[in-house]
Structure formats: structure tokens, C-alpha cells
Amino acid sequence: MSDYELLAESPLGGVEIELDGFTITEVTDKSLVMVALPRDKFSDIESSINKSCGLKLPEMQNSTNSKDSSITLWRLQKNQVLAYFSYEGDDAESHLSERLSAPAYYTDQSDTWAMIRVSGNRSRDVLERICPIDLSPEVFSVGNVSRTVMEHIGTVIYRDGDDSYVLLTMRSFGRSMLHAIEVSADNVL
Amino acid sequence: MIINHPLLGPRDSEEFVYLGSTDLINRPTNWEDEASAEDFYQYQYIRENVAGDHKELWYHEQGDQSWLVVTRNTLTHEITNVELAQDVSRAMGRGK
Incomplete structure (x- = not known):
């Protein structure tokens, strides 16, 4: 037995940056599991997740919340959803599949993504410099989700x-993304 | 260039990868025939060099990873129609 133990670290070390009207924080209390939807099981899955958690399958670029608001489903592709939910254990996949109890395919992706929350009344001003999609409040509403390219x-x-x-990038790009946000904030604020 | 994705709305062409003419959907199915060599030659190498509306395949790599059939005017770059390649292919009686 070794006399040391390995400690899990979040991709950005729990970064928190406070600026005037703009805050950057790493999201560390969420897990992310991909739920692949086999075409012939669509209706089975829809009824199972409704029964177990009060969830509906979201429309493209939209999200739905479970009855207790702990699980959010994102629809970024036609044949899959991403479950974004409050959970800090290291068995997110089995945790979610038990809660949803739907005949889908689950893949834990929690540790492969860096998640950064940008908030504050200047957040859109900072994001519009790096985000190519329209973030106007009436176009990109609360609950909307999309995949695109920034920097x-x-x-x-x-x-x-x-x-x-909340911005998600591959874990290895987390620092670069953080840098991009900081540079944009520096230019705008 | 902005591509108006049928499911996701307007997207910058930077998010896409260009493949080429939609002729590539029509891969010959007679690969066991002696004569298929000519068909595959046509399929692989022979392209119309259109000056006007051109139907082409674009892949939404940095988005939802769908294949699109985009009708683009090669003279003006105006995009007049965007469809999911899946739907186009099914309408041709191919695939699922």
C-alpha cells in the first residue's frame, strides 16, 4: 500500500473572479452524463423519465427540468440528451441511470468538461465579443443551450x-477558455 | 457566410466543414459488377463545375454534428436552401 492518496481536482481549481458587474466562477457541484436515445426506444424513454423524475425530452437547443429541479436535460443533438445535475460523487453514471430508470445508454462525462459560470449584468457585453450566436435575451432565453465555437x-x-x-469546454481547453473570457472582460469593462 | 441550420437557426460557416457536391450521396451500389469500375470513377472524380446554384454537403462539426445539403450560388455565395442531408437521402430512397 502506498502511503499517499490521490485527490481529485477540478479542471480550474475552483477559480472565482469578481469584477465590476461581472463574475467568473467554476462550476464544481454538477455532474454531466450523456444519455443516448436509441430510435426505437424514444417513446419508452419519454414515459420512463416522466414517471421517475417528471422529466420531458427537450426540444433542440432547449432544456427541461425534473420536478425537484435537480436534473436538467439539454438537447444538443437529435439522438441524445445531456443530463446536467447536482451531484459530486464519482459514480454519476449509475446515480443518474438509477434515477431516470430509462432504457437509454449512459456515459459519464463529468470530468472531461471544464464548466465556467459567467454572471452579472455585464455578462452579455463580455460574451458578445467571443460568442458567434445571438445572445439577445429574447432570442437566447433562460434554459436555452447551444454548442458553438468561441475563440x-x-x-x-x-x-x-x-x-x-454556463460555458462548457473540453477540460484541456479550460484554461484557454478562462483566458479568453478574462481578455474579453478586460476589453469591455 | 451564415448558414441557416434547419434545427438550430443561423450559424457562422466557421462552425462547418465543407465536403463538396451532393453527388457524393449517390454512392454506386453495384460494386460487385464488372462494370462498376466506371461508375465508381464517375462517382469519385467527375464533378460538374457549376456557375450558379450548387447543392453541396456541409458538416456541422462544431455544432450538432449533422450533415446538411446547402444550395449555394457559386457566383454570389447566396444560400437559398438548407436541408438535413438525412432527409434528402431518405427522399432519394437511400438509407434509414
Whole structure:
């Protein structure tokens, strides 16, 4: 037995940056599991997740919440949803599949993504410099989610509040994304 | 260029990868025939060089990873129609 133990670290070390009207924080209390939807099981899955959690399958670029608001489903592709939910254990996949109890295919992706929340009344001003999709409040509403490119980095953007957005990039691009946001904030604020 | 994705709305062409003419959907199915060599030659190499509306395949790599059939005017770059390649292919009686 070794006399040391390995400690899990979040991709950005729990970064928190407060600026005037703009806050950057790493999201560390969420897990992410991909739920692939086999075509011939669509209706089975729809009824199972409704029964187990009060969830519906979201429309494209939209999300739905479970009855207790702990699980959010994102629809970024036709044949899959991403489950974004409050859970900090290291067995997110079995945790979610038990809760949904639907005949889908689950893949844990929690540790492969860096999740950064940008919030505050200047958040859209900072994001519009790097985000190519239209983030006007009436076009990209609360609950909308989309995958796009920011500063050449593939990014998922989710609006989780009036002035709050969660950006997801591959873990290895987390620092670059953080840098891109900081530079944009520096230019705008 | 902005491509108006049928499911996702307007997207910058930076998110896409260009493949080429939609002729590539029509892969010959007679690969066991002696004569198929000519068909595959046509399929692989012979292209119309259109000056006007051109139907072409674009892949939404940095998005939902769908294949699109985009009708683009090669003279003006105006995009007049965007469809899911899946739907186009099914309408031709191919695939699922």
C-alpha cells in the first residue's frame, strides 16, 4: 500500500473572479452524463423519465427540468440528451441511470468538461465579443443551450439565469477558455 | 457566410466543414459488377463545375454534428436552401 492518496481536482481549481458587474466562477457541484436515445426506444424513454423524475425530452437547443429541479436535460443533438445535475460523487453514471430508470445508454462525462459560470449584468457585453450566436435575451432565453465555437474552442453555452451563463469546454481547453473570457472582460469593462 | 441550420437557426460557416457536391450521396451500389469500375470513377472524380446554384454537403462539426445539403450560388455565395442531408437521402430512397 502506498502511503499517499490521490485527490481529485477540478479542471480550474475552483477559480472565482469578481469584477465590476461581472463574475467568473467554476462550476464544481454538477455532474454531466450523456444519455443516448436509441430510435426505437424514444417513446419508452419519454414515459420512463416522466414517471421517475417528471422529466420531458427537450426540444433542440432547449432544456427541461425534473420536478425537484435537480436534473436538467439539454438537447444538443437529435439522438441524445445531456443530463446536467447536482451531484459530486464519482459514480454519476449509475446515480443518474438509477434515477431516470430509462432504457437509454449512459456515459459519464463529468470530468472531461471544464464548466465556467459567467454572471452579472455585464455578462452579455463580455460574451458578445467571443460568442458567434445571438445572445439577445429574447432570442437566447433562460434554459436555452447551444454548442458553438468561441475563440476557436468548441463550447457549449447554457443560460441558467437572467444574467447567468454556463460555458462548457473540453477540460484541456479550460484554461484557454478562462483566458479568453478574462481578455474579453478586460476589453469591455 | 451564415448558414441557416434547419434545427438550430443561423450559424457562422466557421462552425462547418465543407465536403463538396451532393453527388457524393449517390454512392454506386453495384460494386460487385464488372462494370462498376466506371461508375465508381464517375462517382469519385467527375464533378460538374457549376456557375450558379450548387447543392453541396456541409458538416456541422462544431455544432450538432449533422450533415446538411446547402444550395449555394457559386457566383454570389447566396444560400437559398438548407436541408438535413438525412432527409434528402431518405427522399432519394437511400438509407434509414
